Amino acid sequence: MRTTRRGFIQKTAAATIATAAFPAYLKASTVPPSDQVNVALIGCRNMGFGILKHHLNLRGVNCVALCDVDQRVLNEKAAEIKRNYKQSPKLYGDFRKLLENKDVDAVIVGTPDHWHCLPTIYALQAGKDVYVEKPLANSITECNLIVQAAKRYNKQLVQVGQQQRSGGHWNKIHQLIADGKLGKLRKVNVWGNFNYGIGQPIQADTPVPEGVDFDFWLGPAPKRSFNPTRFHGSWRMFWDYGGGLVTDWGVHLLDMAFWPSKTVAPPKTIMASGGNLSFADHAHETFDTMSVIFQLDDYAVTWEHTAGTENGPWDQSYGLAFVGDLGTILADRSGFKVLPEWDNQRKLDKTPPLELDSHGENHAQHVENFVQCIRDRKSPVCSPEIGRAAAIAAHSANIAIRSGAGMLHWDEQTNRFTNSELANNYLTPNYRTPWKLPEI
Known part of the structure; x- marks a missing residue:
């Protein structure tokens, strides 16, 4: 860290x-x-x-x-x-x-x-x-x-x-919270500030590079001319192909924030503000500036990013702060530390301090879990339901701003927003012929 x-x-x-x-x-x-x-x-x-x-x-x-x-x-x-x-x-x-x-x-x-x-x-x-x-x-x-x-x-x-989900120190954080080491978990603050979130400098369209099947790359997305700023390395900054920082880094970090809730349902209420407020000379549609509040059943989660910068809270470009009555856990991929609240009457920490270094991104452990599950046919640690909850939260944050609703209420039973039909128009992509949404 x-x-x-x-x-x-x-x-x-x-x-x-x-x-x-x-x-x-x-x-x-x-x-x-x-x-x-x-x-x-x-x-x-x-x-x-x-x-x-x-x-x-x-x-x-x-x-x-x-x-x-x-x-x-x-x-x-x-x-x-x-x-x-x-x-x-x-x-x-x-x-x-x-x-x-x-x-x-x-x-x-x-x-x-x-x-x-x-x-x-x-x-x-x-x-x-x-x-x-x-x-x-x-x-x-x-x-x-x-x-x-x-x-x-x-x-x-x-x-x-x-x-x-396969990282040892993330599992330890989850266990500390489950064991009550923070007391009542009140909120989780999440942030991710990265330069790449503004895309690349604007360029004119070019011919499709030799050897690239660009029509197949577009697939179900709308037909368009080729532009290098929308292709390798920066496609995620355009709505047809990705959702910007909140669906990239945000999904990883929000997943950790939602984990203590013991549910795989997306947040019920999403309130978001932001837009494209800077770097007009760079090619991007997704928002360079966002602040979001997700309301879960028993605690709140916030997300914020300011693309084109790499400073952030606690002098970290990205991270999470799990805030409880007894202390805060400050975490990123390099480790975590417990910051106790001070009991002024007893003159001692309300929870024991703890600091741990870790081993990075945990890709290897996640793949190892998958391969072992292929062999023993047990369920992997990150199910589609878990992935869905984090992805829907991130997409809902974008939709709250894109639709102009600001605040959205999600109904898990109907898979729709209850307060904005305009927001519901963003639920389903319009696939380009001959591609079709699968029928399950």
């Missing part, structure tokens, strides 16, 4: 974290060499390929197929797999052809957000397990469809890429 360390590392607690982060099933002796898992990757350029490498670092996991609409990316990643892992996956430009491959046991969906829904559901229908990146999908209706598909095709497994 970037904040100044003031406490001490609790050795016994650190041992607990280490144990939680590296469960017993990861020991090589417990994994039979013949127990092979064949994985395929759809969307190879960035995060998806990183997740694939975590799979291949596990014994008995093989890459049998790669799929991407950019032939240069596809060839580069295939060469890297051959060089570093001595494997030669089959290459595809159309994920539907990949799903016909009977050798594939599990699929990693590492595509842009607008391409999460169809590959995930088609993979389940084809009998494949799925690791899908977050957010679960690029719209609320698509999130609901994935959850419905996972229930219908329940012989298959789905792990959502909210990897902090």
Whole structure:
């Protein structure tokens, strides 16, 4: 954490974290060499390929197929797999052809957000397990469809890429709160300030790069000309493909904020303000400035971001502050610390101070959990329902501003907002022909 360390590392607690982060099933002796898992990757350029490498670092996991609409990316990643892992996956430009491959046991969906829904559901229908990146999908209706598909095709497994669910220090935070170490949890403040949230400097349209099937990249999104500011590296700043910082970093951090609520339902009330208030020379539609309040049953969660800056509360560009009657837990991916409230009458801390360092992003542990679940057919730690709750919250924050409603009330029974029909118009994307929303 970037904040100044003031406490001490609790050795016994650190041992607990280490144990939680590296469960017993990861020991090589417990994994039979013949127990092979064949994985395929759809969307190879960035995060998806990183997740694939975590799979291949596990014994008995093989890459049998790669799929991407950019032939240069596809060839580069295939060469890297051959060089570093001595494997030669089959290459595809159309994920539907990949799903016909009977050798594939599990699929990693590492595509842009607008391409999460169809590959995930088609993979389940084809009998494949799925690791899908977050957010679960690029719209609320698509999130609901994935959850419905996972229930219908329940012989298959789905792990959502909210990897902090597999992180030892995040599990320790959750346990401290559950054990009452903060007393009554009152609110969780969440923030994420990053320069990339403003997109790239505005550029004119260009021809489609050689080897890119741009029409397939657009897929169900509206037809448009090619612009490099809407493609590799910055697509998530445009509504047709992503939801900006709140659906990117926000989903990860909001998931941690919602975890103590013991529910997988989205927040009932969402109040948001903000807009595009700066960096008019950069190409982005998603909001560069946001402040949001989510009301849960028994505590509140706030989210804020100011894209184009990397300062924030507690001298951290991102993080969470779990605020309780007895103290606050300040956390990010590098660790956490407990900041006790002071009992002035008794002249002592209301809860014991504690500080722990951690090991980063927890992708490896999350992938390890998924692969073990493929082998033993148990449920992964981040279900589609968990992914749905965080994604719907993030999408609802954007919709509250886009619709002009400001405050929205979510009805979990009807999957609609009760106070704004204009907001309900943002629930379901209008797929471009010939693509259609799946029927479950």
